[in-house]
Amino acid sequence: MAEADWTWMIYLATHNNAAEVGEESVARMRQAALNERVRVLVQQATPERTVRRVIGASPELAADLGQIDSGAPDxxxxxxxxxxxxxxxxxxxxxxxxxxSGWAPKEIERLAQGAPASVPLTAAELQQRGAADTAGQVFFSSALRELIAKPTPADRAIAFDDGSGHSLDTVELGRVVGRAARALGxxxxxxxxxxxxxxxxxxAYQLRGNAEVYVASAEDMPVYGWPYEDILSRLAAQPAMDAAAVGRLAVERYCAHFRENPLPWGQDGLPDGVTLTALRLDGIPALxxxxxxxAAALRAGIDDMAGAVWxxxxxxxxFKFQxxxxxxFCRALPSAQGATADAxxxxxxxxxxxxxxxxxLASAHVGAAYDAVGGLTTYMLPPGEGALSPYYAATAYAQHTGWGEFLAAYHAALG
Incomplete structure (x- = not known):
């Protein structure tokens, strides 16, 4: 087989209540005007089975893997x-x-059986963790397994409520993308x-060195997801586009779709609109x-500046996950009463x-609620809303920026 310009590897972890909308997303991929220069390969998990497909091929179905844990890094x-x-x-x-990255209660129960705690999860707690806690929305089952293995309900509540799931997911994603890059060479x-x-x-910082361009949303993403038929068709028409151009294309077409096809924003569980950002990861170390x-400037004056930070x-x-x-935040800080010149x-x-x-590379949104956002978030647990994530310090960003140390000093200053 001749080498393509682009191969898109789309991994659908829809082993949950998103299986149907995942199917709809794959159907939109089939609508793309693909050619031999742009290939699209899919692995799609549902509660019943996991399959591999080569979009546009005949036959399309390449393998039926049966029931596997699509949240497993391997x-x-x-x-x-x-x-x-x-x-x-x-x-x-x-x-x-x-x-x-949602998990249904049945999946959490399955994982809980393999990660027993000193005080096991009850049916009521399993239901809560599956349906109500945002920290249950993790991509990797290894992250969720670590959360539900906390010894007592109180420990688990802290772990689920303070963004730990997101921290664990971040670390695991960095590991997996690093291993994938090494496998590709x-x-x-x-x-x-x-x-x-x-x-x-x-x-973004966790992925540095292992990916050139990163595209993601700061906000919740409607179940429609990316308009694959549009993005992939445009790429197939200009397959020589580099990663930066494709990142910009994804942002442009995603937001264009939701401008042209508005949803009842802010209603029925929908966010106030959509956001999407494309980053060139070579620039993330400078940030x-x-x-x-x-972080150093804030820590140095935190006893007098905590009110300004708040x-x-x-x-x-x-957004969610604190x-x-x-x-x-950086625009608001200088005008806050008590902020130092250094900060x-x-x-x-x-x-x-x-x-x-x-x-x-690009950042865009649909919805006036996001007119002032920059498209990139950071962890910042509000004072009085529990303990800081015990897992946050494991992220490379926290280790290399001192942001976690600043947050600890900030919380201590506000008592």
Whole structure:
């Protein structure tokens, strides 16, 4: 088989109540005007089975894997290896598709049986963790298994409520993408998240060096997901596009779709609109350096500046998982009463890094609620809403920026 320009590897972890909308998404992929220069390979999990497909091929079904844990890192890596061997290409895109990375109660019960706690999960707690807790919305089963293995209901409540699931998912995603890049012998050209709340600094930094371009949403993503028929058709018409151009294309066409096909935003569980951001990951270390300076400036004056930080945080757009828009916080901080000149200067450096073309390829939104957001979030648990995530320190971003140390000092200062 001749080498393609692009191979898209789309991994649908729809082993949950998103199986039907996952099927609809695959149907839209079939509508794309593909050719031999752009190949699309899919692994799709449902509660019944997991299958592999080569979109546009005859036969399309390449393998029926039976029931596997699509949240297992090795399952994702095996798919990447198969796709790269079946459709070698000059450039590779890996898209992870999951319904808010949601987990149904039955799946949590299955995992709980393999991660027993000293006080086992009851049926009522399983139902709560599956349906009500945002931390249950994780992509990797290894992350969820670690949360539900906490010894007591109180420990589990803290773990689920404080963003730990997101932290664990971030670390696991970095490991998997790193292993995938090593298997390919080079970084992935594009990593995309057809899932909710994944455009944040912690995730982007975890992927550095193993992917060139990262595309994700800071907000919840409607079940329609990416308009694959549009994006892939345009790519097939211009297959020589590089990863940066494809990242911009994805942002443009995603937001164009929802402008042209508006939903009842803010109703029936829908967000107030949509967001999508494409980042060039070569620029993420510079952002981390600026954040490190900001964290140091905030820690140095936190006893006198905690009120200013809290005022800036309250003025910043908040998303789920205790994630806040980073640009919004840095814009609000300098004008907050009590902010030091050093902190204001450092916040300005973060804003400059966020808008630098070496990092930001494109960021767009639909909905006035997002007019002031920058498209990249960061963890910032509000004071008085529990303990900081015990897993946050495991993220490379926290380790290299001191952001977790700042958060600890901030919480301690506000008592």
């Amino acid at each position: 399952a994702l890596l095996d798919f990447v290896g198969w796709a790269a061997a079946a459709a070698p290409a000059r450039r590779y895109a890996l898209v992870l598709w999951s319904h808010g 080079r970084p992935l050209d594009l990593v995309g998240m057809n899932a909710c709340q994944m455009s944040n600094a912690e995730v 981390a350096g600026a954040v490190s300076d900001l 005022a800036a945080q309250r003025a910043t757009h908040a 994630l806040y828009d980073l640009a919004g 204001a200067h450092a916040a300005g450096r973060v804003l400059a890094a966020l808008s630098d073309a070496d990092l930001l």
